[in-house]
Amino acid sequence: MATLAVWMEVEAHQYDPAASKLAWEQFYKPLFFMVTDSAAVEENETKLAKVLDIYETRLSQSKYLAGDSFSLADMHHIPVTQILVGTQSKKLFESRPHVNAWVADITARPACSKFLAMQKQ
Numbered sequence: 001m002a003t004l005a006v007w008m009e010v011e012a013h014q015y016d017p018a019a020s021k022l023a024w025e026q027f028y029k030p031l032f033f034m035v036t037d038s039a040a041v042e043e044n045e046t047k048l049a050k051v052l053d054i055y056e057t058r059l060s061q062s063k064y065l066a067g068d069s070f071s072l073a074d075m076h077h078i079p080v081t082q083i084l085v086g087t088q089s090k091k092l093f094e095s096r097p098h099v100n101a102w103v104a105d106i107t108a109r110p111a112c113s114k115f116l117a118m119q120k121q
Contacts, residue, residue, distance in 0.1 A: 007058075007065040007073035010051070018047035019080045026087040041088075049092055052099050059098035063105075074106050082107055082116060 021044045025036050058065060066073045081103055085093055093103050106112065 004066040004071050004073050007071075008076060010054075010065075011073065011076045014051045015048070015055075015077065016080065018044040018051065019084060022048065022087070022089050023080050023083045026089060027083050045089055045092060048089070052092055052096055055102070056096040056098050059102050064102070070106070070109070074102075078106055078112055078115075 021040060025041050025044070029036050055065070062068055064070050064074050081093075084090065085103060085107075094100050107116070
């Protein structure tokens with residue numbers, strides 16, 4: 001349980017701030033015909049890359065962040081990660097084999113697939 005709490009904290013305080021700013025700049029701003037701030041993208045890609053380096057190490061040791069079972073720690077990453085893999089920031093995930101496999105795994109789960117299909121309607 002402690003491991004789960006740690007990874008949920010990492011997501012909330014390290015991953016999500018940078019990932020959400022990247023999603024805002026690269027996905028949401030264009031929807032509102034706003035100009036993407038390339039300096040903000042670069043800054044937050046650097047921040048997220050550091051977090052993903054830690055994830056790469058962790059995911060080389062276990063299938064999921066909190067261990068070998070899918071958990072809420074993994075689930076919390078799905079919404080913003082799904083947005084980012086559709087932007088130029090996807091390179092941050094694709095360049096890390098364990099992170100890339102983890103993203104493919106968590107976004108291919110049946111419940112996630114249904115949720116993502118509902119978003120497209």
